[in-house]
């Protein structure tokens with residue numbers, strides 16, 4: 001198994017897999033190589049599981065054509081037709097500026113979606129964020145951050161992320177109690193979570 005070994009000042013060995021499917025092993029400077037190899041061997045099952053996930057994401061990504069299409073709430077729009085599909089976009093002078101289109105649609109639609117599905121769950125403010133790692137966050141003061149790239153995902157997935165963040169208003173962790181709360185508002189959250197994983201490549205999306 002090929003892997004990239006990074007020796008650094010640390011106490012334990014750690015394995016991670018990046019979005020390209022490369023295995024990265026970080027190890028303390030003096031750990032002998034046979035110990036590192038044994039550790040990798042031990043984690044074989046985990047590695048294979050995660051490589052499979054990365055492969056799944058990569059092949060799913062192949063369904064998208066960002067050169068010719070825009071993706072708004074899971075629907076595909078031809079870039080040439082974007083002005084026809086979103087005539088309002090022109091008003092704000094972002095013709096041909098896809099980034100602004102996404103941002104402005106995220107600004108318009110995401111807070112509305114939160115309002116619609118919050119069903120009594122408390123929140124204070126909603127801000128868009130530009131994270132390359134997470135879809136959203138929620139702090140103990142009930143302030144929610146939503147990644148603007150959510151506007152590209154199918155509505156059902158966006159709703160799940162919103163519910164997930166809102167439920168952090170009750171439980172700030174990912175405990176059993178938290179998932180129970182999520183399931184009250186989103187019964188098929190397990191399936192949706194798996195779908196959301198396939199879209200994780202979009203977190204790296206930039207224009």
Ligand SMILES: [Zn+2]
Nearest residue numbers: 164168173174
């Ligand atoms: Zn969470």
